[in-house]
Amino acid sequence: MSNVTSFLQKNVNLYPTKPALGFKKDHEWKELGWYQLKRLVFKTANALKASGVKENDKVSIYADNSAEWIIFDLAIMAIGAVTVPVYSTNGEDQVEYIIKDSGAEIIFAGNQEQYNVCQNLLNKGLPLKQIIVSKKYIKLKENSSYLETFIESASEDLEIVERGEDDLATLIYTSGTTGVPKGVMITHSNFLKAFDAHMEFFKFKRFEDEHSLAFLPLTHVFERSWTLLCLHFGAKVSFLENPKLIASALTEVKPTMMCSVPRFYQKIYAGLNEMVNSGSDLKKKIFNWAIENGSLFSEKKRLNQSMPFGLNIKNKIANALVFGKVKKKLGGKLWFMPCGGASISAEVTQFFDAMGIHITVGYGMTETTATITAFPFTKYKYGTAGKLLGDSQIKIGENDEILVKGSGLMKGYYNKPEETAKVFDNDGWMKTGDAGFMDDEGNLVITDRIKDLMKTSNGKYIAPQPIENMFSNNSYINQIMLVAEDKPYVTAVIVPNFESMTEKIKSLGVTFTNWVDVVKNEKVLSFYHQLIDDIQKDLPGFEKIKKFVLMPADFEIQSGEITPTLKIKRNIVIQKYKSIIDAMYHHE
Structure with missing residues (x-):
């Protein structure tokens, strides 16, 4: 069978006593076995069908990682419909664009904030008609239901829909570092062939005994295809809802595998x-x-x-x-x-x-x-x-x-x-x-x-990534973006590692007031000057940073300054901080 979800029945037979999913509930890690997973996916699939979802219809997921996320995803694909994931960090405008472009009529929302965005979109003349939520603390308004209620009376029996070579499994809107999001059409066949290619390449032994921790957003193709691969071959996957809690999750879950950036x-x-x-x-x-x-x-x-x-x-x-x-x-x-x-x-x-x-x-x-x-x-x-x-x-x-x-x-x-x-x-x-x-x-x-290659006004080409990596490998630099396109020399916008700097400023004799003041302090600037000179001592002159500015706060996904895989969106940062950047070239 060529449906990406066909592993469900197979794994119930192969691993009746093994856990399939791990998730945290009431501060405790719980498990879901293969039979329970299949049952919940099939019930959700039938509930979607009862709501009018047909083959090739688009259904959206706008939530942080969770067991419900993957259950909803599998249910959508099992009936031949198409999953449209949306980054949980996306704002209302981006969600509106994706709903409009994809034509999704049903959306699964994660937390209160995401639910509110979906509510606002209901009255905007979009295709969106129904919101499903799993969290009981969310107070429901119009056209909404809890996942539990939504699937309550649905049947547990389902014939998984056959899919052909060209049939879509998902539309993934690229966050991209530039331009309008584009819906990438990925087929069932794309996924299935990728799974086999990985198996053949790595030749894993006893893969069903592995345990993966899904820490990157499931909306991203990397985590999603890896998670589906793990489930396809019978491995357990645990879901981390808040990526900021990765340090404690690692010691609690003790995974053997994990995708990261x-x-x-x-x-x-x-x-x-x-x-x-x-x-x-x-x-x-x-x-x-x-x-x-x-x-x-x-x-x-x-x-x-x-x-x-x-x-x-x-x-x-x-x-x-x-x-x-x-x-x-x-x-x-690990x-x-x-x-x-x-x-x-x-x-x-x-x-x-x-x-x-x-x-x-x-x-x-x-x-x-x-x-x-x-x-x-x-x-x-x-x-x-x-x-x-x-x-x-x-x-x-x-x-x-x-x-x-x-x-x-x-x-x-x-x-x-x-x-x-x-x-x-x-x-x-x-x-x-x-x-x-x-x-x-x-x-x-x-x-x-290619679009990141910079040409200085002196005609020299600079590839920023390797240079930026040199600097961000340092414990006092959290994020860095080089500027050089059409400029006489290289400058940098630097976000300090505020954790390391909290300790460092004490030894520099600087009293902490707030980061806005601290990053302008002469002693702090002098420390970074020295640090930058040390790191770049072996670079050719035209690649060296001549001037820099320290930012008082991290670049954020929510503000559109970085992508969900933490890459800086250069165009946005250059536009947003144009006056700060221009000032580094004005006094020449």
Whole structure:
């Protein structure tokens, strides 16, 4: 059967006693078995049918991660309808646009804020007719019902709808760093072929015993396709509703697998370095010794070479003294960590490898149903995005643009034939908008987003991402955006790491009043001047930051300054802080 939800019946038979989902309720982690999951999905599916949802109709989900999110998603797809997820951080305008464009008549809303947005949209002449909520604390108004009531009298029996090669499973609106959101059409076949390609590439053993923690938004293709893959092959998935609680969730859930973005690892890397640097000389010595031995150990492992007895012993000691403590903070069982959504520096991946925490770097996009390339378990190469997965193909086009083909390619952009035509060439290759090359060993190397490449007024080209990564690997810098397009030199908009700085300003003799004042303080500015000069000492002159401004608050997803995978939306930040940026060039 070619419906992405067909695993439900199969897994009830294969794993009758295994848990399928994990979720937190009343401050406690609970489980749902395969039979209960199938029952809830089928009841929800029948309730949707009773509400008039037919094959190919669009149904929307506007909520944070939860067990209900995935149940609703599976129910929609099981009856041949199309799931339209909306980022829980999206504001009313974006939700309105997606409802209008997709034609969704029913929406599942998460919390009070999301429910209020949906209520406001009911009277705007949109297709939207009905709101379903799962949280009982929400006071219902017109055209609304609780999920529990909605499915109460629905049957538990369902014939999952057969789907053809071209039938849509979902429309994912790309948040993108530019422009109007576009609905990416992903088919059942896209998902199913992606699942098999991953299995063949990684050759997992006893996958049904794995436990994944869904921490990135399910609206994003990366977390959604990974979660569906896990369920497809019988692994348990636990859902984290509030991503800010990731630290405690890791130790409570103790997952074996988790998708993440580079920022997650950069923060741990910066934090560990900061902790070691402010520790005693003995602590530094032990840590550096452990990393040195860990690097030798992980290098042997990477190259699939036999391990010398002495190195094995040293690595066990390093684990006991240093690495074990870090692993414990990640729950103690985490071993498979696919990482995508932005670029990550070789320095960070090597550091984690040395600790025995392997990050599986990959490259993909919504339009390719996530992964195109990934690190294999051995013989991967740092600084690359790994090797081709499944039947994916890559060729390098004009301006070194990466062009892709393969069974993961989207059907196109919904209601946007011109936009679709723009991204495909005459031979069916899709333009990714990323620049890069394939090395001699078949690894993809990404240089930058083509539209992010900057040309200074002196004619020099600058690729911002690798430089920004150098800085954001530091524990005093949370976010950084370079500015250089048509400018005589490079400047930077920097968001400090306020946590590290709270301690630092004490040693600088600065009294905390508020961040607006602190980031303008001479001693603080002088500290950052020195820090920037140290980090960029090996960069060529034209790539060096000449001036910078410190921001008093983080860039936020809600304000549209960063995407849900924490990439800075350059155009928006440049527009929003134009006067601040212009001021860095005025005095020349």
